[in-house]
Amino acid sequence: MPRNFSTQIRRYPLNRPRLRGVAKGSILSSIRASVSSEDRYSISGDRYSGEVDEDGKPHGMGTLTFDEGGYYAGEFKHGKAHGQGTTHYPEFFTYVGEHRDGRSHGLGVSENHSTGEIYEGFVVNGMKHGRGKLVKSDGTVVKGTWEDNELVE
Numbered sequence: 799m800p801r802n803f804s805t806q807i808r809r810y811p812l813n814r815p816r817l818r819g820v821a822k823g824s825i826l827s828s829i830r831a832s833v834s835s836e837d838r839y840s841i842s843g844d845r846y847s848g849e850v851d852e853d854g855k856p857h858g859m860g861t862l863t864f865d866e867g868g869y870y871a872g873e874f875k876h877g878k879a880h881g882q883g884t885t886h887y888p889e890f891f892t893y894v895g896e897h898r899d900g901r902s903h904g905l906g907v908s909e910n911h912s913t914g915e916i917y918e919g920f921v922v923n924g925m926k927h928g929r930g931k932l933v934k935s936d937g938t939v940v941k942g943t944w945e946d947n948e949l950v951e
Contacts, residue, residue, distance in 0.1 A: 860874050866887075889911065890910075902921045903923060905919070915933065918931050919944070927946060
């Protein structure tokens with residue numbers, strides 16, 4: 799299994815019209831914004847660079863760098879991670895795959911940096927849910943169906 803997660807992101811043309819602005823508030827809640835000619839956004843200490851919608855919320859392709867050291871790079875929809883993208887926290891985990899409403903949701907690959915485990919499969923609201931494969935740090939492979947992060951069959 800490849801460890802270079804960035805190569806698994808689908809490439810998108812970036813020739814869409816772009817708006818630039820400064821957004822404030824939480825990415826997980828509504829984001830108020832005023833549109834200007836700046837290239838970066840400050841979101842409660844976090845930094846965003848990319849496309850925005852007519853209200854100044856992240857929308858389209860962009861990168862949100864979290865104040866605590868991680869980042870999300872990929873598609874946004876009206877201020878939330880939505881579509882294909884990568885969430886990476888160096889101390890904790892990397893997830894590459896589908897997102898919905900700001901959470902990992904859909905088909906994806908995640909690596910737990912503290913345990914070395916890699917999960918490939920379906921995720922619902924950030925938890926293993928549905929068919930998937932878990933590769934443990936010792937090389938053991940577990941295939942099955944998960945519900946709320948628990949293996950059920």
